[in-house]
Amino acid sequence: MEPExxxxxxxxxxxxxxLRRFQYHLASCRRKNPQKAKKMASCKYNxxxxxxxxxxxxxxxxxxxxxxxxxxDSLSPLKKVIRPGE
Structure with missing residues (x-):
């Protein structure tokens, strides 16, 4: 068995x-380190x-x-927003 x-x-x-626990760990560390979390941001793709x-x-x-x-995004159909009164 290969090491994870x-x-x-x-x-x-x-x-x-x-890797299987990484997102859970990130959330935990973010809560425990609020000052450092304010200086960090997540990639919008991952x-x-x-x-x-x-x-x-x-x-x-x-x-x-x-x-x-x-x-x-390119595969999803375009959505037209219909506003009241138009």
Whole structure:
């Protein structure tokens, strides 16, 4: 049996978390470190990608999950918003 891949927690670099528990761990660390959490942001393509706000733009532009999200958006039909009185 292969050892499970571990991710490094962005809130505490000493934490090594199995990928299957990573989102749960992120939420827990975010609550325990509110001051650090204010300085961090999640990638809009993958919530497990958490970086300092000022460093997010470049990795987000190169995110491997970006193409998947953009494909899903292009496949969904356009929705027209109808406002009352129109």
């Amino acid at each position: 891949a571990l991710e490094i927690c962005p809130y505490n670099s000493q934490h090594r978390i199995p 919530a497990c990608h958490v970086l300092p706000i000022e460093k997010l733009e470049e990795p987000e532009a190169a995110c491997v999950n970006r193409s998947t999200v953009e494909e899903e």
